[in-house]
């Protein structure tokens with residue numbers, strides 16, 4: 589009788605996908621759904637706000653085109669990116685009799701993308717999934733790269749999967765209904781991309797602010813697709829975050845801590861902007877980064893309305909403590925992404941608590 593057996597389980601599958609910038613996304617989606625067999629039927633997952641704004645309309649159009657579709661939603665907001673919401677969505681999918689051969693379409697911001705992708709990855713051990721990002725942040729960041737997840741008591745985004753979408757549809761028209769604050773979330777990530785990888789983004793942001801804020805089509809397309817290109821190129825080289833993908837965390841190590849200590853009154857984009865300012869001033873102090881480059885970034889953050897001061901009475905020691913529990917910290921050692929010059933960052937653990945204290949005080 590055999591005592592030991594080897595189960596061979598090598599994976600060799602192509603899960604490449606397209607990110608398509610389309611002014612008329614419903615036409616392209618309908619034509620794709622008719623041509624590609626991504627599902628027998630489709631479940632649109634969205635939040636309460638995007639449902640009213642766009643998803644109900646999308647359902648009508650898909651039904652009119654003869655596509656079998658249902659819509660399920662959860663209340664908007666980061667606080668609902670939870671297991672409980674995922675479970676409710678799963679129960680609704682089951683009631684609607686969704687099977688392995690069916691497909692989920694996530695339409696919304698990063699919260700919807702993360703939760704819809706997570707549900708798609710675990711429902712019946714994984715079903716296909718399509719992303720339709722509707723915030724600037726979701727278009728340039730969260731919809732590309734295959735990370736899904738929910739927030740739990742142990743931390744933000746600590747529970748999740750990698751589940752690649754079949755396709756990502758970017759429709760710039762959605763940007764027009766975003767509030768200034770929601771747009772700012774995207775701007776700090778765009779500035780981040782400019783520093784870690786492609787100064788071209790900074791040039792666009794500097795030169796065409798007016799056109800960007802009035803959604804001029806050509807400039808918006810250039811901005812978004814340059815950003816998607818950067819994110820795609822990073823995740824293609826390092827999907828599982830062994831090295832290069834960590835650079836996306838620029839401004840985020842301190843930023844996440846600020847978000848948490850402020851009890852999320854400082855929103856993500858604002859916190860990342862502050863995280864960028866603080867890490868830059870540390871790099872500047874240590875003479876790793878040139879004053880001219882640091883000033884350029886400060887001017888850009890100011891120009892796009894990102895705050896330059898931490899909230900009054902925020903406790904700096906709590907910010908330092910919160911960094912240790914960030915999922916990106918490796919044990920007690922915190923790895924920081926630090927700028928060397930515009931377009932180049934390095935990873936280092938050579939930043940001390942007094943360095944952070946001093947830089948935070950400068951931003952009080």
Ligand SMILES: NC(=O)c1ccc[n+]([C@@H]2O[C@H](COP(=O)([O-])OP(=O)(O)OC[C@H]3O[C@@H](n4cnc5c(N)ncnc54)[C@H](O)[C@@H]3O)[C@@H](O)[C@H]2O)c1
Pocket residue numbers: 635636637638641664665666669696697698699700702722723725726729730731732733734735736745762763764765766767770773
């Ligand atoms: N998976 C990843 O790689 C990745 C990367 C970055 C961020 N994220 C996640 O993304 C989330 C943040 O995403 P977000 O900033 O898009 O937040 P969000 O999804 O909560 O959207 C913000 C708000 O805008 C509303 N909204 C969405 N589109 C709209 C539109 N076109 N017009 C008007 N209102 C609209 C939403 O209903 C919501 O109330 C976080 O949970 C973060 O963890 C994931």
Ligand SMILES: [Zn+2]
Pocket residue numbers: 777840856860
């Ligand atoms: Zn971010």
